[in-house]
Structure formats: structure tokens, C-alpha cells
Amino acid sequence: MLQIYNTLTSSKEEFQSIQPKKVGMYVCGPTVYDYDHIGHARTYLSFDLLNRFLRYSGYDVTYIQNITDVGHLVNDAEVGADKLQQKAHELGKSVSDIAHMYTDSHLEDLRSLNILSAANFPKASEHIQEIVEFIQGLIENNYAYVTNQNNIYFSVTKKADYGKLSHRTLAEVITGTRVDSAKDKRNPADFALWKASPVMSHEFVWDSPWGRGYPGWHIECSAMIRKYLGDTFDIHGSAVEHVFPHHENEIAQSEALTNKPMANYWVHAGMLTINGQKMSKSVHNTVLVKDALKEYSANELKLALYGTHYRKPFDYTKESLAQGVALRHKLFMAYANTQENANTDAFNRFIEALNDDLDTPKALQILSTETNDFNKEQFEQIFEILGLKHMSISNNPALQELVAQREQARSGADYLTADNRKKEIEQAGFEVLDTPEGTVYLSR
Ligand SMILES: [Zn+2]
Structure with missing residues (x-):
């Protein structure tokens, strides 16, 4: 039975789906004005693992991840330039070009990381009616x-439980609100649902009553979630930095509209630092x-990231990545050499570790010590649960040809050719190991 940590209750809970063996899961997608960085990858990989583990556990998962292509209010400061517009100006492109370019890049990164595709990637700009x-x-x-300026705000004081997800009181929220918040708000902690179009021209503005x-950021998610997953769904996830204000505002407006709980489990992936720095x-x-x-294969990256529990901060360093490289080698080497073995004890403990709030450090420890x-x-x-790609060289004729050419070059002492073929095989995603028993080709 899966136990999962729920930010809403600040506790680990037994996971129970609303419908038997079916899960609706939503993860906030990127604002598409730049390339995905490794922090994004950590979040999407954490939820890919959850998605894959739920599937392994017999659930039919409907996974939705949105694309925020309306970039006006990305950080809720409600001031400053629109990120998509800014980038469009910088690169001499249109806003929709920017949105397309970075959406494509995001989807390509997800594929490169061997992340299971969402059932749908709804775009904010295509859901204005719902919003x-x-x-x-x-x-x-x-x-x-x-x-009177035709802006629309959500009134946080009307929602008695505002702050329940991030565990803050309304007074704390108000104190923390930026002093330069919009003048036409009744309360500085109110947040925008809709903003009247600014004087500057913008491609992404829409007619409304x-x-x-254009819509505020938070309302985009609430409207798309309701359309694709209904009033109450199972798992809402994202990075921990979105607990407040983004998810706090999502939960407030969704529950204010439907008067039903929005999501039963709120799951958040931890921060990522680079050599100890933000x-x-x-x-x-x-x-x-x-x-x-x-520099690293998707397998190595994953095994490095999963070495730290998904809720804990991960520090991206040469050393933490080296652990992923070493474990990838060890696992695929053992896979290549494994014998028939009826023992299920280690495997069961691996699954048990994941059932405990996706305890990957423990699960990987079992893999590493009991390989x-x-x-x-x-x-x-x-490999399926962790999303590790393992390829076999024997069912790929083009690679088999390279292998044959390399062998031939080696036996003829043509080391330059042999070396070139080796590089080509490596570029196709393999580690080439020459052992006394022959050459082994491991997935990278
Ligand atoms: Zn969201």
C-alpha cells in the first residue's frame, strides 16, 4: 500500500484513489519563455516516478500537465514585464513563436528524459472560455x-480557510504581500483572476465580459484542472516553491467555486541547488x-536525482552525479550477467521502500548492495518503474554492423577504425567494455 506525504495535512497518508484503481494527477507545467533547467527536470521526474509506480501498482493514471503560455503574471508580483513578451522582444519573434518554440523544447526534454507522456498538455491560451x-x-x-479598472481579484478574506495548504494565517499572508501590489485591490493579499489589457499592445489578450x-496565472490551472479532472481529483503536484502562492490560490478559488475539496493529496518536490547554490x-x-x-545519460541523471528523497533538497554536484553514473553501470552490468534467481526478497523490499512515500534512497541502496x-x-x-531505458545491441542491425566492423578492425590491428566504430557505438547510447570474456555493450 502506497503511503504518500500530503502537504495539506502535513503527514504521510495511505493513498486511496477516489475511483477504484483509477488516479487523476495534475502537475503544473512550465511557463514557456525559456528552456527547461535541471530544477524543472527534478520536479517532472519526481512525478514521473509517482506515475510509473502507481501504474506498477495497478492504477490507471490520467496524468495532465498544463502549458502556461500566457506569461503575464508568472510570479504573482503583478508588476513588471510579461516574460513571454520580453523574450519575444529580445529574440525579435512573436509571442506565439516564443510559446511554440519553448513548448516544443519542453516536450522534447521530457522525451529525452524518458518521462511518460501526459494524457494531455492543455495550453492556457486555448482555455480562455473555461477561465x-x-x-x-x-x-x-x-x-x-x-x-473600476476592470481588473478582477479573488477576495482572500471571504475564504475562511485561506492559507490552509501553506499553513499560514491570513495575517501572515498580508504581512508578506509586496507593498507595491495593485492599488485597486480591497486587500493587499487579494490575487488577480483577470487583468484588463495594459496600454502596450500584446498578442495574447482576449475579449471578456x-x-x-488576460487571465491571472493561478486561475489557468484551476480552470484546466476542472475541465480535465473534475471538481475533486486525486493528486496535485509541483515543486515546493509553488505551495505558496500558486497552489494556495488554486485551492482557494477552486473550492470557492465548487464547494468541494479540490485534490485529496498535494505532493511537492523539493528544491534543487547547484554546488550548494540556488x-x-x-x-x-x-x-x-x-x-x-x-554530459550524462537520462538514466544516470535519474539515478543521481533519485539518490535523494524527492521532498529533500538535491544538490547537483559532480559527486552526486558520479553516484548516478556508477549505479547505472552497476545495474546494467548485473542485468547483463544475471542468472535465473527465484529469490523475491530483495525485489519485495525495493517495492516496499517505494511504497513508503517513494523512498528512493532506500530503494537504490537495496539495488546497489544486493545487485x-x-x-x-x-x-x-x-527499470520500468524508475524509467530507465535499457537497449539491447543485438536487435539493432545498424549497430550490429558497427560491432562487426569494429571486431574486424581490431583483429586486423586497425586501431584507428576500431576506435572510430567504438565512438559511434557510444554515441548511440552504449558503454563499450572490453573484458577478457569478450566485449560487453551496456546501455548508458
Ligand atoms: Zn498550477
Whole structure:
């Protein structure tokens, strides 16, 4: 039975789906104005693991991940330039070009990381109707108000349990609100649902009952979730930095509209630092997924990340990554050499560790110390759960040809050719090991 930590209750709970053997899971996707960095990868990999483990446990998972292509209010400061517009200006492209370009790049990164595709990647810009209707509902039941500037805000004081997800009191929220928040709010902690279009021209503005404008960030998720997963669904996830304000505002507006619980389990992945430092553009230490994958395989990256529990901070260092590289080698080596083995004890303990709030450090410890206690079938299940890609060279004719050419070159002492073929095989995703018993080709 899966136990999962729920931010809403601050405790580990036994997971019970609303419908038997079916799970609805939503994870907040990126705002598409830049390439995904390794912090994004950590979040999406944490939920890929949860998705895969639920599937292993017999659940039919409907996984939805949105694309925020309306970039006006990405950080809730409600001031400053629109990130997509800014980037469009910088690169001399249109806002929709920017949205397309970085959406494609995001999806490509997910594929490169061997992350299971979501059932749907709804885009905010294609759900304006749902968003407008959602806001109308909130105005009708008195949780939202329209100002004389045609902005619409959610009134946090109307929601008695506002703050319940991030465990803050309303007074704490108000104290923490930026002093430069919009002047037409009734309360500085109120948050925008809709903003009237600014003077500057913008591609992404829409007509609404309140004139031209664009939606706030939080309302996008609430509206899309309701459309794809209903009023109450099972698991809502994202990175821990979204607990407040993003998820606090999502839960407030969704529950204000439906008067039902929004999600039963709120799951949050921990921070990622680079050599002990917060990743930031100003420090120039951002590691893009694409760049990380030039140095490490997706398997190595995953095994490194899963060495730390998903809720704990992960420090991206040469040493932490080296552990992923070593474990990948060890696992695939054992997989290549494994004998028939009927022992299920180690495998069961591996599963048990994951059932305990996805305790990957413990699970990987079992894999690492008891590597020879798994048989092929068990390894294949483990690879599927962890999302490790394992390829076989023997069913690929093009690679077989390279192998044959390398062997021939080696026997003819043509080491330059042999070396070139080896490099080509490596580039195709293999580690080439020449042992006294012959050459072994392991997936990277
Ligand atoms: Zn969201």
C-alpha cells in the first residue's frame, strides 16, 4: 500500500484513489519563455516516478500537465514585464513563436528524459472560455470582485480557510504581500483572476465580459484542472516553491467555486541547488536539461536525482552525479550477467521502500548492495518503474554492423577504425567494455 506525504495535512497518508484503481494527477507545467533547467527536470521526474509506480501498482493514471503560455503574471508580483513578451522582444519573434518554440523544447526534454507522456498538455491560451466562466462563477458567489479598472481579484478574506495548504494565517499572508501590489485591490493579499489589457499592445489578450484582458496565472490551472479532472481529483503536484502562492490560490478559488475539496493529496518536490547554490540567472549557474544530457545519460541523471528523497533538497554536484553514473553501470552490468534467481526478497523490499512515500534512497541502496539478488524479469520491472531505458545491441542491425566492423578492425590491428566504430557505438547510447570474456555493450 502506497503511503504518500500530503502537504495539506502535513503527514504521510495511505493513498486511496477516489475511483477504484483509477488516479487523476495534475502537475503544473512550465511557463514557456525559456528552456527547461535541471530544477524543472527534478520536479517532472519526481512525478514521473509517482506515475510509473502507481501504474506498477495497478492504477490507471490520467496524468495532465498544463502549458502556461500566457506569461503575464508568472510570479504573482503583478508588476513588471510579461516574460513571454520580453523574450519575444529580445529574440525579435512573436509571442506565439516564443510559446511554440519553448513548448516544443519542453516536450522534447521530457522525451529525452524518458518521462511518460501526459494524457494531455492543455495550453492556457486555448482555455480562455473555461477561465472566463470560472471567474464568472466566483463573481456570482461573491468570492471575486471587479474593480473600476476592470481588473478582477479573488477576495482572500471571504475564504475562511485561506492559507490552509501553506499553513499560514491570513495575517501572515498580508504581512508578506509586496507593498507595491495593485492599488485597486480591497486587500493587499487579494490575487488577480483577470487583468484588463495594459496600454502596450500584446498578442495574447482576449475579449471578456469585462473588456479585453488576460487571465491571472493561478486561475489557468484551476480552470484546466476542472475541465480535465473534475471538481475533486486525486493528486496535485509541483515543486515546493509553488505551495505558496500558486497552489494556495488554486485551492482557494477552486473550492470557492465548487464547494468541494479540490485534490485529496498535494505532493511537492523539493528544491534543487547547484554546488550548494540556488540556481539563478544572475549567478549564471543555470544548468539546462539539454546541457546536462550532453554530459550524462537520462538514466544516470535519474539515478543521481533519485539518490535523494524527492521532498529533500538535491544538490547537483559532480559527486552526486558520479553516484548516478556508477549505479547505472552497476545495474546494467548485473542485468547483463544475471542468472535465473527465484529469490523475491530483495525485489519485495525495493517495492516496499517505494511504497513508503517513494523512498528512493532506500530503494537504490537495496539495488546497489544486493545487485546480484535480482533476476532479469525483476530488473526489467525495476527499470520500468524508475524509467530507465535499457537497449539491447543485438536487435539493432545498424549497430550490429558497427560491432562487426569494429571486431574486424581490431583483429586486423586497425586501431584507428576500431576506435572510430567504438565512438559511434557510444554515441548511440552504449558503454563499450572490453573484458577478457569478450566485449560487453551496456546501455548508458
Ligand atoms: Zn498550477
